[in-house]
Amino acid sequence: DAKTTQPPSMDCAEGRAANLPCNHSTISGNEYVYWYRQIHSQGPQYIIHGLKNNETNEMASLIITEDRKSSTLILPHATLRDTAVYYCIAALYNNNDMRFGAGTRLTVKP
Amino acid sequence: DTAVSQTPKYLVTQMGNDKSIKCEQNLGHDTMYWYKQDSKKFLKIMFSYNNKELIINETVPNRFSPKSPDKAHLNLHINSLELGDSAVYFCASSLTGTGMYEQYFGPGTRLTVT
Numbered sequence: 001d002a003k004t005t006q007p008p009s010m011d012c013a014e015g016r017a018a019n020l021p022c023n024h025s026t027i028s029g030n031e032y033v034y035w036y037r038q039i040h041s042q043g044p045q046y047i048i049h050g051l052k053n054n055e056t057n058e059m060a061s062l063i064i065t066e067d068r069k070s071s072t073l074i075l076p077h078a079t080l081r082d083t084a085v086y087y088c089i090a091a092l093y094n095n096n097d098m099r100f101g102a103g104t105r106l107t108v109k110p
Numbered sequence: 111d112t113a114v115s116q117t118p119k120y121l122v123t124q125m126g127n128d129k130s131i132k133c134e135q136n137l138g139h140d141t142m143y144w145y146k147q148d149s150k151k152f153l154k155i156m157f158s159y160n161n162k163e164l165i166i167n168e169t170v171p172n173r174f175s176p177k178s179p180d181k182a183h184l185n186l187h188i189n190s191l192e193l194g195d196s197a198v199y200f201c202a203s204s205l206t207g208t209g210m211y212e213q214y215f216g217p218g219t220r221l222t223v224t
Contacts, residue, residue, distance in 0.1 A: 043215030
């Protein structure tokens with residue numbers, strides 16, 4: 001699986017958009033980009049995934065560059081409850097072998 | 111209804127003991143996993159079971175053994191517990207081969223070995 005690189009931490013003001021970057025320059029053609037988050041000590045929660053097209057769901061948007069070497073997770077209106085560690089993972093579609101890195105600790109501030 | 115449940119939530123035990131952590135999912139998924147999250151917060155996959163067959167076995171000590179009585183359950187047995195086994199253990203499940211991509215995680219079991 002491709003290795004991903006994320007900034008260790010980011011801050012965001014409540015109500016503003018949170019843009020979390022991820023670098024996956026060695027991603028292969030059949031690997032998807034998945035995003036999960038872990039709030040405090042809870043189990044990780046799936047957010048969104050994509051292959052090469054931009055994706056949007058009720059939680060977030062995923063923007064993948066045309067060369068697929070990087071992506072950005074966008075939380076359009078961050079709330080305090082979005083404070084969590086966000087993990088970007090490159091893995092095959094059946095995601096049986098998810099490799100979690102250190103992630104980005106997002107802190108949403110009032 | 112709880113999708114993925116684990117018992118117990120907390121487990122404190124002494125070195126050398128044998129313990130089990132239970133996991134159940136009511137989502138009809140066909141693949142279940144065990145992850146370990148250590149004190150540095152790194153989340154590492156330990157095992158994956160698909161239709162009662164082990165398909166991932168990371169380099170974990172053979173003191174750890176997953177046991178799946180049926181598709182809805184994947185229990186983790188740990189023999190001769192060591193201090194380094196202290197961590198939070200997460201169970202997860204997913205449905206493979208149908209285009210669904212999410213892994214659903216349980217709430218975790220915090221194991222403390224003294």
